[in-house]
Amino acid sequence: LQHWSAAFVARSGDRIELASGLDLGFATGIGEDYARKLGATRLSDPKARWRRQPATEKQLRALKRWKVKVRPDLTKGEASDLLSAAVARVA
Numbered sequence: 001l002q003h004w005s006a007a008f009v010a011r012s013g014d015r016i017e018l019a020s021g022l023d024l025g026f027a028t029g030i031g032e033d034y035a036r037k038l039g040a041t042r043l044s045d046p047k048a049r050w051r052r053q054p055a056t057e058k059q060l061r062a063l064k065r066w067k068v069k070v071r072p073d074l075t076k077g078e079a080s081d082l083l084s085a086a087v088a089r090v091a
Contacts, residue, residue, distance in 0.1 A: 004088060006030040024085075051077025059083065
């Protein structure tokens with residue numbers, strides 16, 4: 001069983017841990033709740049239109065750097081989720 005943390009990283013680089021020792025679904029929910037409290041509702045909305053658009057070249061390059069395998073039809077939302085999980089693994 002993997003344990004995950006939810007954290008907020010400010011533009012200054014300061015990291016605020018919101019919770020730790022969670023399963024992935026719960027950690028994701030805490031992060032999404034925090035994003036909504038900050039007013040980032042479009043970013044945390046799993047049904048947002050941007051999530052269905054094709055992944056950007058920048059996202060695909062980042063996924064490659066993180067050594068994440070991707071499908072040719074990857075969406076922005078899927079790429080965002082994969083990048084978040086890759087970063088969380090090393091945090």
